[in-house]
Amino acid sequence: MTPLVIPEEQTVSDIFINYRTEDGDKTARTIDRELSGRFGTTRVFLASKSIQLGRRFDEDLLVNARRCAVLIAVVGPNWATSADLHDPADWVRREILEAHRSGNLVIPVLDGRKVDRLRPSDLPRDLRWFAMGQSYRLDEHNMERDLRTLGDKLCELVPDLCRNDGDKAGTTAPAPPVNSAGDVYGTAFVGSTVDGDAGTVVKGNSGPVNTGSGSLVTNSPHFAGGNVNYVAGAQQGNLNQASDVPPSMPSQE
Numbered sequence: 001m002t003p004l005v006i007p008e009e010q011t012v013s014d015i016f017i018n019y020r021t022e023d024g025d026k027t028a029r030t031i032d033r034e035l036s037g038r039f040g041t042t043r044v045f046l047a048s049k050s051i052q053l054g055r056r057f058d059e060d061l062l063v064n065a066r067r068c069a070v071l072i073a074v075v076g077p078n079w080a081t082s083a084d085l086h087d088p089a090d091w092v093r094r095e096i097l098e099a100h101r102s103g104n105l106v107i108p109v110l111d112g113r114k115v116d117r118l119r120p121s122d123l124p125r126d127l128r129w130f131a132m133g134q135s136y137r138l139d140e141h142n143m144e145r146d147l148r149t150l151g152d153k154l155c156e157l158v159p160d161l162c163r164n165d166g167d168k169a170g171t172t173a174p175a176p177p178v179n180s181a182g183d184v185y186g187t188a189f190v191g192s193t194v195d196g197d198a199g200t201v202v203k204g205n206s207g208p209v210n211t212g213s214g215s216l217v218t219n220s221p222h223f224a225g226g227n228v229n230y231v232a233g234a235q236q237g238n239l240n241q242a243s244d245v246p247p248s249m250p251s252q253e
Helices: 025-039 057-067 091-101 125-132 140-157 159-164 166-171
Strands: 015-018 070-075 105-111 136-138
Touching: 015 025, 015 057, 015 091, 025 070, 025 105, 025 140, 057 091, 070 091, 091 105, 091 125, 105 125, 136 140, 140 159
Parallel strands: 015 070, 070 105, 105 136
Antiparallel strands: none
16 A cells, blocks of 8 residues: 655644434534634644535545544444444544554544444454443533533643643633723722722723712611611620710719
């Protein structure tokens, strides 16, 4: 067999998604959307998306299966019983074997709750090792969670993926706030974090905030007027209350 030569301008993806048409292809596209959105579309190879017009699909398939870091094989309900799997020319079989022979990690991904774990006796002799690999199940009822967990596990297996991990993009420290205050009479506090009692505090706004004129009381008891007492929480012992008007002196008569 003539060895495949990778053109210098060809980008080889880290993740190769292997699937059989009409038996896992919808799940394969869902996986591709999730991982491409998280790690970048060029990091994930899906034949229907990644092979450019005019290119030889056989070369692109084998080159990427050989050079990927991880091959995800989507195992649908009829995967193990497909007669095509026993054909040496079957592309699903060839891609898996190409990745395995190159020493790449191959992960069986079970498509749904009803897909049983693979048994070596159901597979061709040169694929029986595939049934012994630790598999990962995607549950259609928890697809979002399972896809996110799959991405987390791939990030651990291929640390280079973390550099373009979209789920981690928001974990960096926020930029200092930009604020302005004009015509302020009294105390003005501007900052990204407010702890303790700082008077009127407005957090999390994404636009102008106008408190208007007069008093502003939020989520706290408010009393106005004279001779008002307010006690909160448990009270033990004596409680002496007095108004701000001094009592009259007792008669000296």
